[in-house]
Amino acid sequence: MTKNTGKEYEKFVQSIYQAIIQSESLGLTDQQNIIVEIDKKLIDRNSIERQFDIYWEYTLAGHTYRSVIECKDYNSKISIDRIDGFIGKLNDIPGLRGIFASKKGYQSGANIKAQQHNIDLLIVREQNDTDWEDENGDPLLRKVNIGMTAIHPARITGFNMLLPKNTDPSKTGPIHGMNNEIFVFNDDTGEQYTLFDLQNMLLDHHKDENGVFEKEFKFKGKIKTPNLEILIVGYKVQYEIPEPTTQDILIDFSTKLLGVVEYLGQGKKSLVFDDHIKKM
Structure with missing residues (x-):
């Protein structure tokens, strides 16, 4: 001892x-x-x-x-x-x-x-x-147990532009850029947003849902990238909504x-x- x-x-x-x-x-x-x-x-x-x-x-x-x-x-x-x-x-x-x-x-x-x-x-x-x-x-108060739930934005897995009739797809070319550099302009509503914004907007279409989804949006507008502008009549987007993650934090x-x-x-x-x- x-x-x-x-x-x-x-x-x-x-x-x-x-x-x-x-x-x-x-x-x-x-x-x-x-x-x-x-x-x-x-x-x-x-x-x-x-x-x-x-x-x-x-x-x-x-x-x-x-x-x-x-x-x-x-x-x-x-x-x-x-x-x-x-x-x-x-x-x-x-x-x-x-x-x-x-x-x-x-x-x-x-x-x-x-x-x-x-x-x-x-x-x-x-x-x-x-x-x-x-x-x-x-x-x-000695201990506090905080339960936190993180809701994740949708993850876009595919984005297909809907082009006006008689548009030659070969002349538009693929779009390049970060998701915060690619802008969508909706001439019907006056909205404009990036693909980064779209990830959060897609969550509004789902409540307590997760999985793989596809949606089609039709409107007159355009897509703008850092070096390209393309007229569109809408787009199709494929995306995945991950499950929320939970974490318990104990403050002692x-x-x-x-x-x-x-x-x-x-x-x-x-x-x-x-x-x-x-x-x-």
């Missing part, structure tokens, strides 16, 4: 607090490049090097604020002895704001002692089911929830997402 050194929990708390500090919700948006450091060494008043699990500082109105977090990845509540040890380190380095983080909470004596020395007690943990309930116990908001911070002194908590923070 791998020994729990607590380093993974320290890195977890570091990532959560880095996200919180960078959040607009703390009102620190004027402070740039605030870095949350891990395993920070500071020299105390006795010139002794002291280690702190997490450290950061920032300057506001010419004053530098420094904070440290003691992290304990224990499976039981934090005892008063652990708080006493933290207080001792803080007393030797004036000007530090002390914060204690654990997963399981604190014994009553530890809670009282921390309050007496202005140490903020936090529970920093991964999410659980209660984080997806409001204050009344009603469930919050819980995958964006990095962790949860409970502020025991305030009776509140923050859900730290990868792109915002939700206070509850």
Whole structure:
């Protein structure tokens, strides 16, 4: 069994607090490049090097604020002895704001002692089911399953021009060009559209149908390509309408929830997402 050194929990708390500090919700948006450091060494008043699990500082109105977090990845509540040890380190380095983080909470004596020395007690943990309930116990939106259906345009497989009588087909030649370069002009209605447009227009003739079809349209008009113009009296079009494709998209908001911070002194908590923070 791998020994729990607590380093993974320290890195977890570091990532959560880095996200919180960078959040607009703390009102620190004027402070740039605030870095949350891990395993920070500071020299105390006795010139002794002291280690702190997490450290950061920032300057506001010419004053530098420094904070440290003691992290304990224990499976039981934090005892008063652990708080006493933290207080001792803080007393030797004036000007530090002390914060204690654990997963399981604190014994009553530890809670009282921390309050007496202005140490903020936090529970920093991964999410659980209660984080997806409001204050009344009603469930919050955690997952959204979206069913999407794509309706595809018709695919033209054949296009035959209907030419006026006495027209020599050999003189018209085959039409060439992209489907958005070949225009149909209907002189009877004044309509004009490309073969690309026709693919979508053909769908109007079918409701909930798919398969292979052929239609004939008669009118006086012309076909224009980039280098050719041909008089017509209509056209026949062969086309295929493919079946709609469906896709289910699952949006799981819980995958964006990095962790949860409970502020025991305030009776509140923050859900730290990868792109915002939700206070509850």
